[in-house]
Amino acid sequence: MATRRTFRGGIHPDDHKDATCALPIQEMPPPARVVLPLRQHLGAPAKALVQVGERVAQGQVVGESGGFVSAPVHASIAGEVTAIAKYRHPGGFMAESVVIEARDAAPAPAEGQEPMPWPPHPFTLPGANPDYESMAPDLLRSLIRDAGVVGMGGAAFPTFVKLSPPRGKRVELLVINGAECEPFLTCDHRTMLEETDKVVHGVRILMRALDVARAIVGIEDNKPDAIDVMTRAFAQVPGVSVVACQVKYPQGGEKQLIKALTGREVPPPPGLPLDVGVVVQNVGTAARVADAVMSGLPFIERTITLSGPRMAQPANVRVRLGTMLGDVVAFCGGLTGDPERVIMGGPMMGVTLSDMEVPIVKGTSGFLFFDAQSAADLEAGPCLRCGRCVDICPLRLRPAEIARFVEAGDLDGAQALHVRECMECGSCSYVCPSNRWLVQLFRIAKAKLNERKA
Ligand code: SF4
Ligand code: SF4
Structure with a gap:
């Protein structure tokens, strides 16, 4: 294993990860209500496929893909569609969303009809198979597309699209992003420790879908346990190496990680990693790819980190997509007082929220709750021209x-x-x-x- 690769520039903020990095992922039970925005990814929003009053099974498609660069949205709980309307999105805009409320029993059957079994059997994707080495790359890509898998590092770019490079672009290296350089966030760290096998299978599936023989897993060296676990897990996988990177922000940026791991420089926009023969995927995305291909599971839940000075009991928690932030906070023990500032994502690239009436979406990696002191430290002044x-x-x-x-x-x-x-x-x-x-x-x-x- 090579060590301490990095890139030019960058900063060294306090990583604030101690509060949650050793905490196992908790499982939040399915909530009674979910709000599922049809835009949870980059690209065209999904189009609603259901109607108000309709009963849906867990995993059923409620929004079909809106184009090539898009992703379907699935019911994260079984229940009744009670609204299709615009709701606040954690990205700061209003988004058309499908609301599902859990129901204890099926609707009364029409005369002469059998009662509907309730809850209906969860939906899984046809064609899924644990023996992915026998599956054609096209089938792998279509399962990943139909499961609605998107990048979980924040950008939420549809994974299937990244696995379908345009003609003339040759990919020869897969980079797996386990850097998790944003302060406070530890969901990727815990995923590497607790879903190790899924990450390994996901990486192998992604390599097969891309037809590449090499992959590098990059992890910042403030996660020695994850580096150790991943190194041992990939020891018998041909073509995959695990590389420790220096702790430096933004080490997890695609361009910075590629530079650190390969020395290659991605050209300025519209240049892409593809231009230097690389595709980058996040470790959490790899685990969801394994779920989709091996078990036929649509993307309906994810792990997030809740932290910051106002969080009574910081946590890593697996939640159904569409769960309201307030419900997750309550499940994890609540806040110690009104937060002065709530940020979705990390403190560096995150988005400040105006309230907690927002759902968890596919690109949500965590929420941070700051008190008045931490927020006051962020008051802005004039430029001092210090350079x-x-x-x-x-x-x-x-x-x-x-x-x-x-x-x-x-x-x-x-x-x-x-x-x-x-x-x-x-x-x-x-x-x-x-x-x-x-x-x-x-x-x-x-x-x-x-x-x-x-
Ligand atoms: S936010 Fe933009 S301008 Fe500022 S350091 Fe990052 S890349 Fe440079
Ligand atoms: S040059 Fe101005 S904007 Fe840049 S760091 Fe200094 S004070 Fe801030």
Whole structure:
């Protein structure tokens, strides 16, 4: 095993993982109600396939894929569809969603008809088989697509699409992302320890689907137990190596991980890992791929981390998709007081929520609850022109200058300084002594540039 690979730039925030890294994943029982947004992935939203009043089985498709870059959405509990309407999405927008409420009994049968068995048998995907080595790559890809598997590292890009490179693009290496570089989050760490076999099978399935002979699993070396478990688990798998990476943010960014593990530089946008012959998948995604192909399980639950100073009992917990955040928090022991700030994801790239009335979605890796003190530490001031943000940007951008253009409303100036290339890693905001909200400015600029293009 090689050790301590890394990339240029980056920062060293306190990882705050001690609160949850040793806590086994708890299993939350299915809730009485779920809200399933039809947009839980990058690409076209799914299209509702059910109607209000319809009874659905667990795992049944409730939203069909809306295009090539899209993913289906499945019922995460059995019950009755009670609404199809717009609900708040944790990404900060309103999204068409299917609401399912659990029911104790089947509806009364029509005269002369047999009563419906209740709850109905959970739906599984036809064609699934533990003997995936005998399955054609096309079948593997279609099972992964039909299970609605998307990247679980945050971006939620449909996995099937990444496994279907365009003509002329040759993939020769699979990189498995076990870096989990965002502070506080430990769900990937626990997945490597507790779903080890599924990760191994998932990696082998992904290699077969991509027709590649080599894979590298990259893990930050603040997880020595995961590195040890994964190294032993892959010891007998030809072509797979486990590599420890230096603890540095954003080590888990696709480009940074590829650079650290292979020395290859992914070209600036629209350049992709494919351009250097690589596909990157997250360790949690690999486990869900194994579920889909070997057991026919649709993607209806995931592990998330709940942490931060306001969380009474920080936890790693497996929850059904669509479970409301408030229900998960209550299951885990509640909060010690009103949070001053709630963030979905990590503190570096996460999204601040206005309230807890949001469901868990496929790309949710965790929620953080901050008290007034931690939130006050984040008050912003003017730029001091210290240049720290420039020194650490892993993409060699000039964040302070871009921010000045955005604040002045000069989108062309921001574009000329490559604001579109910003990966929103948050490193510049982190090192800024004035706590400037640089990433937020860059997100706004990118959204406005996209609007202008549309
Ligand atoms: S400018 Fe973008 S890519 Fe560079 S450090 Fe800031 S957020 Fe990260
Ligand atoms: S780190 Fe902050 S204060 Fe320093 S130059 Fe960048 S934006 Fe200005």
